[in-house]
Amino acid sequence: MGDRAIIYVRHGNDWAVAGVYTHWSGSFIKEILEEAAPVMRKGDPDYAMARLIGVIHNRLDGALSLGLVGYPTTKPPHSSTTYNTVEQWERWSPGDAGIFIVDTATGKVDTHGGYGFETPEDEGEEPVLEFYKH
Numbered sequence: 001m002g003d004r005a006i007i008y009v010r011h012g013n014d015w016a017v018a019g020v021y022t023h024w025s026g027s028f029i030k031e032i033l034e035e036a037a038p039v040m041r042k043g044d045p046d047y048a049m050a051r052l053i054g055v056i057h058n059r060l061d062g063a064l065s066l067g068l069v070g071y072p073t074t075k076p077p078h079s080s081t082t083y084n085t086v087e088q089w090e091r092w093s094p095g096d097a098g099i100f101i102v103d104t105a106t107g108k109v110d111t112h113g114g115y116g117f118e119t120p121e122d123e124g125e126e127p128v129l130e131f132y133k134h
Contacts, residue, residue, distance in 0.1 A: 003027050005097035005114070006069055009049040011042065011104045015071075016049035019099075022056055023065035026097025030117055032056055033102060033109065033129055042104045042131040052102075089113060104131045 003026035008019040025032060036055040040048035053066075060066055072092035089112035093099050098114020107128040111117060 003096050004094040005029050005100060006092075006094055007033075007052065007100045007102060008071070009040070009045045009052060009102045009104065011045045011048075014045055016045040018049070018068040018070060020049065020053050020056060021067045021069045021094065022060075025056065025059070025065070026114070028059075029097055029100055032059065033100075037107075037129040037131050040102075040104060040131050045104060048102075048104050048131065086112060102129070107131060 002023045004021070004023055005026040006019050006021050007029065009016040032052075032055055036052045039051045039055070041051070042048070053068075056066060072088050089099050089101075091113070093113020096114055097111075098116055099112045100116070101110040101112070103109075107130060109117075109129070
């Protein structure tokens, strides 16, 4: 029950220390990412994640529906290899909108285990975001 999503941020193979879970914002992830992208620092996934969390926090009423989550593996986030297989991401998904993996190196967003950006107005579109470059 809800409109759940988990967002992870990386810059190439360098990942933020945690992901962010939102219980009621899955349908709005594209809007959230577009709003956050200008303040997310390219090249620094931890800083970018902190700014993303701030944007999500400011959109929510009350003290619920936002949290930090780990990764579906014990591999440390600042690893030189990529995380899991697609199947592992699919199993880790909370359902609903699923998992979003934002790469500040390319501006691309991968989705797994949910409806992702599959709304009628976004069908066939691959989001590319412009991140703060300093």
